[in-house]
Every structure is written in structure tokens, then in C-alpha cells.
Amino acid sequence: MEKFYIATAIDYVNGPPHIGHAYEKIASDVIFRHYEQRGIPAFFLTGSDEHGIKIQKAASEKGISPQDFCDDIAGKFIKEWKLFDIKYSRYIRTTEAEHKRVVRHIFKTLIERGDIYKASYNGLYCTGCECFLSERELDDDGNCPSHKTKPQEVREENYFFRLSKYKERIQEHIKANPGFILPDYRANEVLNQLKDAEDISVSRSRNSVSWGIPVPDDDSQVIYVWIDALSNYLTGIGYLSNNELYEKFWPTDCHMIGKDILKFHSIYWIAILMAMEIPLPKTIVAHGWITIDQSKMSKSLGNVIAPGDILGAFGLEVPDALRYFLMTTTTFGNDGNYSDEEFKNKVNADLANNLGNLLNRSLSMLVKYFDGNVSPEAVTVAENNNLAALSDKTKREVIENMDKYQPYQAAESIINLVDSANRYINEQAPWTLAKNEETQLQCAQVLYNVLEALRYVSVLIYPYIPNIAQNMREQLGFDDRVSDFMLSDLQWGGLKPGRIASKDSVKPVFLRLDSELAGDKKKNAN
């Protein structure tokens, strides 16, 4: 692989970010950072979807312009991603001039090619919602479910995209490329939906929706979400604006999206690209949802959690623990659950008790028995060394699992290595070896093995917990950035002799969480 381009779905900015938004960005960030560690040029795109009736309405309710409204909410997203150390390469907003140009270009090209045509649209329009409803959206009495009023039959001229023309080609593509949609069971779902795919409406009358990009040469119509939002993946990588970037990174290697919008990405978007004769993405990964205390997060249930609030409630200064938890709460693709209790238990067990304590106990012994010195004789070789073999195996497993978009399994491998090192210490009992002159060297070698395994761990786990990993690396006596360390350089024996630790340098990298997000929102200091 010579490059890696990953894009998240862009978030609709009609409300502030919640933990579900964060889940997708964290997953993408972990994968992105991993590819960077492999020395592969990588690009990570995320951003916001800012047009449409809902934003128009939300803005007017607040009495501000849609653009001001978007600026405000997009700002909150950007701030949140900074808080979570989301290392995106570019944050794209669909209200950018550059993007509007791309959208209009695509729309125009498709009209010219005959893939977009004008037709009349017969729909049921709810004046309360200010939008069309499909028949299956209506309640049993044929009323709008939210307004309990009968929608009116309205005929409107709209532009349509000839989706039906590409059905077979998409089917064939999905069948011919097993990894195209992940998890694979979702591919069947898409093939099913594809059976009754019809042409889709790609514009709205300006009278019903004004907040959007006008159709080229037809100001009475505004481009609807599909072409507007999905095209961000092209704009974001320099299509029509930065050819060098575009040539280097297109097509998208990974579309990281929620399971609810799989259809739009694997059918609509693919068809649009086919119609534009643009190469198709490699993989579309559909992740599950984060439920809260086992129920779906929803505003009506009042259980929507802002990710930053969790950090605040537990007094966390860095996002690492929550990043780690979300990536390990369930197999990627399934729904995962968040609860304060599970969060606390998981990170206490893995990050504090196992990983943090392992580093702490081994460095403490190094300080206690050898004044923090790694002597040249203590350096071990990989041959006939179980811990070295396991470290290398873990590295391979991490790479394999990341290639399959399975961050859960990759993390599990890393924690297994930590467990093994903890067991190894207990078996070798360096505290006993330290007491006798004859076993001093053996003691030093045991500690070296453990610290070297921990150096592997710090590099491998860096994508999940970048701050803690950096801290680990520093305590192991390095003054460089763990983010700059390449996996290809991760070989046994990298821990160099010399004085690497002192009594003052050894401190816990992750403290156990003992506070709890007490029932309702416990306001934190700020």
C-alpha cells in the first residue's frame, strides 16, 4: 500500500457533538495513526454537513442566519475533536466556496451526460415539517407522526439522478469485491436494498428549501443532500483545486460511517462516482452505535452524552481513557455500550492495573536495584526469548487486525502482551534475584525483557492512547516523540543501556478512576 486516505462521515451540524460522533472520529483516528506508524502517507478527512431544511429551521428559531448557526456548531465540533486529539488532516465544511464549486461541477456534468434529468415529483408534503414524507413514514391514520396532521399532496418539478442505470454495476462490484463493505454481513443487506433502488431526487424547490447550493443554471432549485454532502470526499482531497493532492490520495481507502448511512455510501455515492467515471473507494466500513446504559441514545430519552462531559466528570485531562474504552467496548461493527461503571472498570483494569502498574513496578525495581541503570550486559537478544517472540507476534497481530479494521482485536493483542509480562515478572521474581550476587545479572535481564516489551506496547498502543503512550516512552528514557517512531523500526533491543530512570521520574501513567459521573450531570469545575 503506497497511500491511505480515510474519511469519516461528515456530521450534520443541527446539534452539538455527542459520544456517537466521537466514536466514529476516534475509530478513524486510531486507524489513521496506525497507518502513519507504518510510514504510509496518510490523509484523514472529517468535517460537517451544513445545508438543508433542518439547519435552516434551527437557525431561524434562534433568529440568526444559517451561516452563523453553522459556524457556531461547526466550531463546537472542531473544539471537541481537538479535545479528543483527533488528528485529522482537513476539516471540510460543505458551506465552503471550494466545495460549492465541486458540487455544481458534478451536478452540471451529470446533467450534460444525461444522468440527471428533470421530472415531476408527486409527494406528500407536511407543512409542519416543511418537507416531504414518504408513505411509510406516516402513522396509521396517514398523518405526519410528529404533527398529527394530514400531509398535502404536492406536485413539484425536481431533478432526478438516474440511479437505476447503475444498479447492476454496483451489484457486480459488491459481489466481485468481498472486502468492499465491512462487516461483510452488511454487504448482503446492501444487495437487498439494491434490488428496489429507483432514481433518486437530487434537488428541492427553492421555495421549500433555500439553504443550499443552487442548481447550475436553474435558481429555482437547490441541490439536495446526496450530491451536496457526499461530494465532500472529493473536495476534501483537492478535486478541482489541488491536483497533486488528489492524484496522490484518491480514491478513498476507507469510508468510516455509521450503519444507518451505509445505503447512501454504498449505493448513491458509488453510483455518482460511476456516473462521473471517477475511481471507486476501496472499503466502506459501517460501525455500530454506542448505546447508553443499554438503550439507544436519543434526545427524547434525555440520555445524550457529550464526550467532553465524561472527561470532566472523571476529572480526566486527556481523552485517552475514553478513546481506549470506546475502541474496546465491543467488536467493531456491533453496537457498543457506554456506562460509567463499565468505563471505569475497563480502564482501571487495563490501563491502570495491568499496563500502568506493570511499567511502574518494573521501573521501580530498576531504580531500586540498579539505580535506574540499564547495563550493557543486561541487554537481551530475541533468540530463545519468549517475551521477545511474543512482542513480535503482537506487532504482527496488530497490523493484521488493523488491516481488517478490527481495532478491538488489535487492542486485545496488546493487552495480552501486557498480561504475559505481568505473569513473567511473577514467575521470575526479580525481587528475589536481586538479593544474591550470582543472580544480579539475571535480575537485570528480566527487567530488561519487561521494559523492552513495554516499549513495544507503548508504540503499538499509541494510536489508541497517544498521551499515555508518550508518557510511557519518556519514562522508558526516550526524549523523542512516540508518534514519530515507525513500526518497521520496532525490533527487539531498542531499549538502550544507560541511566533511564530515577526515583523522581517514575510515576503512574494512568491513575485509577474512582470518581463517578454521579447520577445526573455532576457539574465539574469549569
Added chain:
RNA sequence: CGCGGGGUGGAGCAGUCCGGUAGCUCGUUGGGCUCAUAACCCAAAGGUCAAGGGUUCAAAUCCCUUCCCCGCAACCA
């Protein structure tokens, strides 16, 4: 017969595609260690892998049937 996901020891989850002694974390009980963040290590108790049937030398895993839970309207990833 609408579509999809799920049902694995007390809790939360792997394992199911590519059948071969049922695994992890937490919790419980007993023991060990004393280097460490009341941590770490060992052991034990606890499961008819929703139910029934089938294929097979062998099924949590493949096939069929049944039951139960959750999404598929909005807010929303």
C-alpha cells in the same frame, strides 16, 4: 412469511465466515507474592453456548423450525 442485528457461567463481551477439549474482563471464594497504582500471580466455584430437529466421527460454529429482545418515525453516528 417486510428488512436487519442479537440471545454464550452473576454482569459486560470474544469466539460463529474457514466445525475439533467453551475463552476474556469484571465480580465471588481460597491461596501466593511483596517489586508496584489496595496492584500483580495461582487456583476454585459458576455455562445443557435461547429451544427443538438435522448433517457429521465431531456443532456455540453448517442446515431447517420455533421462541424472545433490539433497531428500521423523529432527535440521531
